Amino acid sequence: MTWLAAAALALAAPAWAAQDAASRFKQIYDQEWTWRNGQAGIASSGEATPNGGRLDNVDAASQQKRQDYWQKVLKDLDGVDVKQLSPEDQVNYAIYRAQIQNLLAVQTFKQWQMPFNSDSAFWSDLGYVLEGDNLRTEPDYKRYIERLGQVPSYFNQQIDNMRDGLARGFSVPREVLNGRDVSIASVAELKDPTKSSFYKPFEKMPTSIAPADAAKLQDEAKQAIGSKVIPAYGTLLTFFRNEYVPKARTTLAAEAMPDGKAWYRQQIVEYTTLDLDPDTIHQVGLDQVAKIHAEMVKTMQETGFKGSFAEFLHFLRTDPQFYAKTPDELLMRSAWVAKQVDGQLGKEFGRLPRQRFAIVPVPADIAPYYTSGRGGAGSYLVNTYDLPSRPLYNVAALTLHESAPGHSLQLALAAEQKGQPAFRREGYISAFGEGWGLYSEYLGNEMGIYKTPYDRFGYLTYQMWRACRLVVDTGIHHLGWTRQQAIDFMTQNTALSDREIANEVDRYISWPGQALSYELGYLKMRELRQKAEQALGTKFDVRHFHDTILQLGSVPLPVLEKRIDRFIADGGPEPDFGCDCAKSKAP
Structure with missing residues (x-):
């Protein structure tokens, strides 16, 4: 081999290695x-x-x-x-x-030995797993009925797993289980299979299926629901009431469970994508609480209220002017905020998703203990249960977080990134997604969405809510706080209603670490924006910055930071989305 050929081979080697x-x-x-x-x-x-x-x-x-x-x-x-x-x-x-x-x-x-928390559960999520909304053909309906028949076996396996968890002290705390059987009982106590949500796909079937075939499928569905699904929920209800609740652990802290300290640190890594210890996170939370409290007091003074901060919170929680009279009023207020946001998106984003979202109420069977709202690419769920616990001054911040420019916009854009691997396009990293949701609330200031001091106070109470989560989550799972300590801390520092606070604290108790993702992700995004603004000066374009973040899909915070560093080094250019997403026209 000549020296020239050897040199060429040496130069080619890295390319071959990269390909391999x-x-x-x-x-x-x-x-x-x-x-x-x-x-x-x-x-x-x-x-x-x-x-x-x-x-x-x-x-x-x-x-x-x-x-x-x-x-x-x-x-x-x-x-x-x-x-x-x-x-x-x-x-x-x-x-x-x-x-x-x-x-x-x-x-x-062995987290599968605890397959539910106070927010979500395998039995209430079963409808999503069965995908009853996606039935189009006769084979689709037959497969759906077949899956309905699998429910007893599936539930029995989950019950066996929960028994094993109980035996080793790995369970949801007993203190947050009160009322969690309502969603099980709503199915277990049905007398008519057609009243079940599992039968809903059969109420209006495609015309492409012959009437006789449709009738046969409907009969099979009634039989499967009546003889399989409802009894399976009945078995689960008996187990939950007679065995799980009495034997569930009486402690609250994640660190109190088997391998609890290591598990809680893993939960922190998963939900924050950062290697932070609980004490550090707790202090960050306390610092943010103090900072936001000062802003809340200033905003309270802007309303003209003359009393103390505690008296102002009581006023907000009890005055009828701050609460919707009907579910439709709450839904319409949410829709009005969303429509105002639509008119401002072009100022903040260069690329917008083609998919649109619906605004729908939280299903009645889970609403009593469900969060105030939750957004996905196709829907924004608004909890219309117990209207006196759903203050209107929070609606703007909630809508920005859950719909656009928050979860609905971010998730829809991520799904349209056809050039990315499926594991990335369909994945969700809580620190990124929830951090973006909280950052979206902040953008409400730039968009002019907070019209009154009360709206702005609602925004600040939501900011405070997420800062409190850092304190409360680590307080419960690392420092040994009681449920009442957590409730008192939230009550003293936020304008959330008593129901919202109780539901949220139960969620943090039963879902360790998840509550940490919001504030830490948000703080990182604010930090990176400030860094880019300072470095780029007049070359900084907020639309390019936001597009660069959203073009990534959902990534760990260290990956996001590296990407923004490159964005700065490149001079703040518009990113290439590589998708069939819509180019916005800034007003």
Whole structure:
């Protein structure tokens, strides 16, 4: 071989190595993603995912197989030379590796032995898993009926898992279980299968299905619901009331459970994507509470109120002028805010999603203990239960967070990123997503959405709410706070209603770490924006900055920081979305 040929080969080697690394990485995540979507209940965030609408086996043996599989995937990832990957694939690798680590942690700590919390549960999320809204053809309906028949086995496996959790002291605390059986009883106590939400897909079937065939499917659905689903909920209700609640742990702290300290640190890493200890987080929360309180007092004074801060909070919680008289009034106020936001989006974003969202009430069976609102790409859920606990001065901030420019906008844009791997496009990282939601509330100031001092106080009480979460979550799970301590802290510092505070505190108790993602993600985004504004000066374009964040989809905060550093180094350019999303026209 000549020296020239040898030199050429040496120059080509890195390219071949990069191709091999990229191919190997793609092979790993493609295979794992296909496998993962054949599993049920796999969600590192603790929330339900459809995963093809199947009811899979969730017994201990199947859980061990998942653990073994992800351990192998993590080992395979260790064999990929990350330095040889392209910059884009290095981002993909960081996101994917964190996903696998979190999924593996769920198995290692046996979180599947506690398959519900005060916010969500396998039995109330079952409708989403079955995907009854997506039935189009006769085979679709037949598969749906088949899955209904699998419910007893699925529930029995979940009950066995919960028994194992009870035996080792790994359970939802007894103190937050009061009333959590309502959503089980709403199905278990049905006498007519057609009154079940599981029968709803059969009420109006496609005309492409012959009437005789449709009638047969309806009869089969009634039989499956009446003989399988309703009895399965009945068995679960008996277990929940007679066994789970009496044997549930009497402690509150995550650190009080088996391997609790290690598990709580893992929850912190998963939900914040940062390696922070609980004491540091607690202090950040206290500092933010003090800062926001000063702003709240100033805003209170702008309203002309002459009493103390505590008296002002009482005034806000009890004066009828701040509360809707009907569910429709609350829904319409939310819609009006959303429409005002529509008129301002072009000033803040260069790219907007094509998908639109609906505003709908929270289902009645879960509304009593559900959060005030929750947004997704296609819907913004508004809780219209107990209207005296849903103050109108919070509606603007809530709507900005849950719909646009918050979750509905961010998730829709992420789904339209066709050039990204599915694990990234369909993934959700809480620190990014909830941080963006809270940042969206902040954008309400720039958009002029907070019209009155009361609206602004509502915005500030939502800011305070998220700062309090840092204090309360770490207080409960690390410092040994009681439920009442947490309620008192929230009551003294926010204008949330008593019901909202109780529901939220129960959520933090039963879902350790998740509450930390909001404020820490928000603070990072505010920090990065300030950094970009200072570095770029007159070249800073807020639309390019926001587009750059949203173009990423959902990423760990360290990955976001690296991307904004590159955005600054490149001079703040408009990003290439690589999707068929709409170009906004700024007014």
